[in-house]
Amino acid sequence: MDAGFAQSLLEHSPDPLLLLDPDGSISFLNHAAEELFGYSRTQLLGADASLLLAEVSREEFHGVLAGLDAATPRSAAPFAGSGRRFDGSALPVEITCSLIPAAAGSSVSAAPSVALAVRGTGPRNGLPPSRPGYVSGTAQTAQSRASATAPVRVPSAVAEHDDELRAGTLRDPLTALPNGTQFNDRLAAALRRPDPVDVLLLNLDDFKGLNDMLGRSSADELLVEVANRLRNCVRPHDTVARLGGDEFAVLLTECLNADAVAKRIADSLYEPLRVGGSLVRPGVSMGLASKSAHTLDGAELLRQADAALNAAKSDGKNTWLRFRPDMLHAPGHRADGETGLRQAVELGQISVHYQPVVSPGIGSVVQFEAFARWELHGRLVPPNQFLPVAEQSGLIREIGDEVMRRACAEIRPWLAGDATHSVAVNVSGLQFQNREFGTDILAIVAATGVSPRQLTLELTESAFFDAGSDVLRQLRQLRDAGVRVAMDDFGTGYSSLRRLKELPLDIVKIDRSFISMVTTGLEHLPFFDTMIKAAHELGLTVTAEGIETPAQAKYLMDRGCDALQGYLFAKPAPASELAGTMESALAAIDRVDAAR
Incomplete structure (x- = not known):
């Protein structure tokens, strides 16, 4: 039979016909099916076939499908339940389910289809009972996936349509989910x-x-x-x-x-x-x-x-x-994000919060990391919502300078109390496009009365390896002046371990995605030992960020990690709350020590 003629027969059949994708979604329906259920074709295409059943009937119906056996293909006993029309009204239906093995020429592992003979058995809002209808589909079950073997011929138009869907035009090839x-x-x-x-x-x-x-x-x-x-x-x-x-x-x-x-x-x-x-x-x-x-x-x-x-x-x-x-x-969803951010810079709405970094070895806070915040209408906007806008617009340079000045000035009293104390500031690789960036940083440090040795600059790995930038030269200039340099998100790149020795670097910070793998503290995760040992052999210190539980802190301490940072100790807070932040961090250190 000609494929076009077969397709025409399906379309113009007086019986309601539908085709189902392997997950039960509707991939074809004819005019009679639209008339029976009251939906248009556009409304049903791609929808799950369960939509055509009332909630009370769906579980039993899926049980009928799951009970079909491809090894002994035969029709299941008729299923009587409640259908559901577009207007929400109930439609009594009787459905007979039968397996149809895969089409000739298909892979032997292809799942069989399920033919559903549907008959409306009661009045539909004043309309007479419906004509018998047949709903063909490919609803897969655990049994059918495992036992589909005997091929039979099905109408070529149906097979071609089903093959197109199986090719993945509407499916994610990795997970088999809809795309x-x-x-x-x-x-x-x-x-x-x-x-x-x-x-x-x-x-x-x-x-x-x-x-x-x-x-x-x-x-x-x-x-x-x-x-x-x-x-x-x-x-x-x-x-x-x-x-x-x-x-x-x-x-x-x-x-x-x-x-x-x-x-x-x-x-x-x-x-x-x-x-x-x-x-x-x-x-x-x-x-x-x-x-x-x-x-x-x-x-x-x-x-x-x-x-x-x-x-x-x-x-x-x-x-x-x-x-x-x-x-x-929020700035990340505002069309005028750049304009709003520019006004924030001009109006001094960029503030700085600080999170403590603790040293397990000496049991105290040794550093604070500075985080930029945007104060907008009494609400703090976190960095990942506005820093991408800042980088795209070039405002990152002005914001970076402001954060640097505030960080050095706001916690200067704490820095002055101990020469080993330091403040860490995140910098973008884009800031180094200014060839005088290193000189400007040293000028800010000098103006605020902070020693260069008490400043740490944090960069992601990609910034170090930007061949078109002036990063490495300026970092070497800064290190010669005493500024320390940290690689943030260490371990997430492809070449960190191999190239560490080539970089002007003092500290590596293990990314939080690795820390989250520690749940009980009993895990066998040898890459921690590898990373920490490699860094130490190169004369670098190691900080673990994203510590949230005592088990994580103990796990990293036992492996020789030099410093820890995360919500376990304190969340970022304004400089005015520095005393309370340190108290919280010290209490957390005591709890971890007690647990050891």
Whole structure:
């Protein structure tokens, strides 16, 4: 039979016909199916077939599908349940399920399809009972995936359409989840219905560091495991998609408590993951947004979820937040972000907070790291929301100078109390594009009365290896004057260990993504010993950042780490709270020592 003619038969059949993707989503339907359920084709394409069943019937129906046996293909006993039309009204249906093995020429491991014969068995809002209909699909079950063998011929138009989908045009090839295109289609269809719609956006915190440390293969394994856990946290008719990289999205429809789902996901992903022979516990940040009377379209709902995601990251990561309208006015989401930031610089709204760095060996605070903050309408805006804007606009130079001046001046009394005390300031590689940057730093230090030996500059690895910059020359100039230099996020790059000896460097800071792998303190993580030993052999000191638990602190102390930093000791705070910050840090040191 000609493929076009077969396609025409399917389209114009008086019986309602649908085709289902392997996860149960609808990939084809004809006019009779639109008429039966009251949905348009656009509304149903990409939606889960469970949408056509009332909530009370879905679990039993999925049980019927799971009970089909490809080894002895036969129709299951008719399933009687409640269907659901577009207007929400119930539609009594009777469904007979039958397996259809894969088409001739397909791989022997290809999953069989499921033919669903659907008959409306009652009146539909005054309409007569529906005609018998057949719903063909490829709903995979654990049994069918394992036992599909005997090929049979199916209409060529159906086979061609199914092959196209299996090629991955709407699927992420790594996780087999729907991709961004299919997610957007399903979101658009869901918003056209009267039911509640919720969207969760999430990604893994510091995934680049995990990717560099674990290697590509293990990082992919991690993403697959995350995908599996997400699937297990939602109902069959909800959608989990991978949008790219480490970013996932969840579409909830007819959900009465989306916050509970967000918490379930957070709890599930908090459990350690075993990948590449190691236990990993990546942080996950999530943003939740829900359809309201003012929701315009899917793009608007995604924008809201993205704003909540960014706010979650700003709150310290590894958390989730529900969208609030004020999140759209954060600098990272304002169209006039550069203008607002420029005004902040001019009005003196850039302030500095300080986080202590403790030395386990001497049991005291030896350094404070300075963090830029933007004070906007009484709210503190964290760096990761405005520093990218500052770098793109060139304002990073002015902000960097202001932070340097404030840091040296505001904690000068503490620095004057002990020559071994120091302040660390983060600098961008872009600041070194000014060939006089090193000279300007020394001038600031001299003007504030601070010894150059009490200043530490922190740069990420990429800044050191920017071949087109003047970084190394200026860093050598600064070190000759006594300024110390630290490599931030150590271990996340590809060439750190090999090239450390070539760099003008005094300190390496182990990235927090590695620290998060320590949960009980009993883990076997030999790369810590390797990194710390390599640094010490090169005459460098080692600081571990992101310490949040006594177990992590003890683990790093036992391996000879020179200094520790993180929320366990204190969060960044203004200079006016320095005394309380140090008290908190010293109390945490005592607790860790007691635990040892």
